[in-house]
Amino acid sequence: MLKKIEAIIKPFKLDDVKEALNEIGIQGMTVSEVKGYGRQKGHKEVYRGAEYVVDFIPKIKLEIVVDAGRVEQVVTKIRESAYTGKIGDGKIFVLAVEQAVRVRTGETGIDAV
Amino acid sequence: MKRFRLVTLTMLLALPLSPAWAADGLNSGDTAWMIVSTALVMMMTPAGLALFYGGMSRYKNLLNTLAMTFVAYCLTSVIWVLWGYSLAFGPDVGGIIGGLNFFFLSGITPASLEGTIPTNVFALFQMTFACITVALVLGSIVDRMKFSSWIVFTVLWVTFIYTPVAHWVWGKGWMATMGALDFAGGTVVHINAGVAGLVLCRVLGKRVGYGKEAMFPSSIALTALGAALLWFGWFGFNAGSALAADGLAGSAFLVTNTSAAAAALAWMFTEWIVTKKPTVLGIASGVVAGLVAITPAAGFVGVGASIVIGLAAGCLGFFSVSRLKHKLGYDDSLDAFGVHGMCGTLGALATGIFADPAVNANGTGLLFGNPGQLWIQLVSILATAAFSAIGTLVLVYVTQALTGGLRVGEENEIMGLDGTVHGERAFDLE
DSSP states (O other): OEEEEEEEEOGGGHHHHHHHHHHTTOOOOEEEEEEEOSSSOOEEEEETTEEEEEOOEEEEEEEEEEEGGGHHHHHHHHHHHHOOSSTTOEEEEEEEESOOBOTTTOOBGGGGO | OHHHHHHHHHHHHHGGGSGGGOSSSOOHHHHHHHHHHHHHHHHIIIIIIHHHHHHHSOGGGHHHHHHHHHHHHHHHHHHIIIIIHHHHHSSEETTTEEOSTTGGGTTOOTTOEETTEEHHHHHHHHHHHHHHHHHHHGGGSTTTBOHHHHHHHHHHHIIIIIHHHHHHHHSSOHHHHHTOOOSSOIIIIIIHHHHHHHHHHHHHOOOTTTTTSOOOOSOHHHHHHHHHHHHHHHHHHHHGGGOSSSHHHHHHHHHHHHHHHHHHHHHHHHHHHHHSOOOHHHHHHHHHHHHHHHTTTTTTOOHHHHHHHHHHHHHHHHHIIIIIHHHHTOOOTTOIIIIIIHHHHHHHHHHHHHOOTTTOTTOOOGGGTOTHHHHHHHHHHHHHHHHHHHHHHHHHHHHHHHHTOSBOOHHHHHHOHIIIIIOOOSOOOO
């Protein structure tokens, strides 16, 4: 059974999270630059005399596919390494994966991850 | 040997009669300097101002800002040699405007002289001032004006607003007669453009999302480069306004640099204290504020006054841009009024205070025993502002009628003018 872990984290935490996951043997991940907000949104600032509202804040999204048995370990590791204690630390989601295929060899399932 | 000495002596005696030494007539030193000055001021528009403004525009409108600046320079170049020069510097009609005697520069030949320089050079020098004045106005309205409307507005504004004011101050018009002191264009250029920008931005209205969305400059690096090019070119603007390669030009040269530097520091330190961060945009803006303020005073004040003027301009500029605009709620996008209007006014008044007859016998200010000069300056400021405001308002409505509306559609504004008007991207980064 494969699971996908999607983690939204603060951009400057990416290196810490990557190192931590490498330590527990996670061999690959996909990273994208995204924007978003949760409770961190909606404060006003002024730039050169013009007010603006800060809504979307830059974040990093990590996507990792692992065997169901490893989910708890990986989620804990991500949470530990991405933590700062301030609002905006992010969220982690766990989703079910139907199938995985390695392009080069055609392997499927856990062998493809 | 004796023959050789005789020939040499004769040639030496003839030297004072040659053109380079003639008291009235072409002076090659002055001419060379004025040709260079003109080139320096030319650079201020398509290079200095274009980059200064372009860098401050949002990425999606960078090219449009550049295009408006470029096209303003080109249109004014043509208009000037058709009727602009004549209206500004033609024979005076009632102190208000020049005649059309020099339409198409008729009657002016390569040998014609204006003082000690060719009339062609003088006319072109003055042209570069007209070009940058109208280009300054666009700073208030980036991101939302139709390109066709800008073109029509430029032609009308240079013809009906710039030439009269230039004539009043420099073309032997009523302000010159009254004794107003404006060495290189505090009123003609900066107050004129600043007020016009304010009017135009009020009629056009605020940008979509102003006050709610973040609107950041696309490239402060370009803006800083633009400011440096403006500074370099401004030596032609101020020192060139002496119209001669002489001590007065040297004096204007000195105070111009000093004021710019002092203003940049003043803006930087003020911003540092108020916001905890000294921004490069602030330093660049401070430079321009100082240059604007010293413009009317350049050929009249000494170095001490230039430091005071620069420091005052830096502070005034900072508060105009960060407080005044916010308080009054108008969208003067790139602060044409905040910097040029306000600091131009400061400079014009400062000229009335600090004008030193030891620098220039034609100007005596309050501190040297002539309090009346300050009043004259005030009148010239108010008259320029009033004429510019009302005249620009009329022309804005004429432009609106001629081009079927001034503003681009909302969807195009949101997508950006570079793509929707020009079909281009400023940078194509991988």
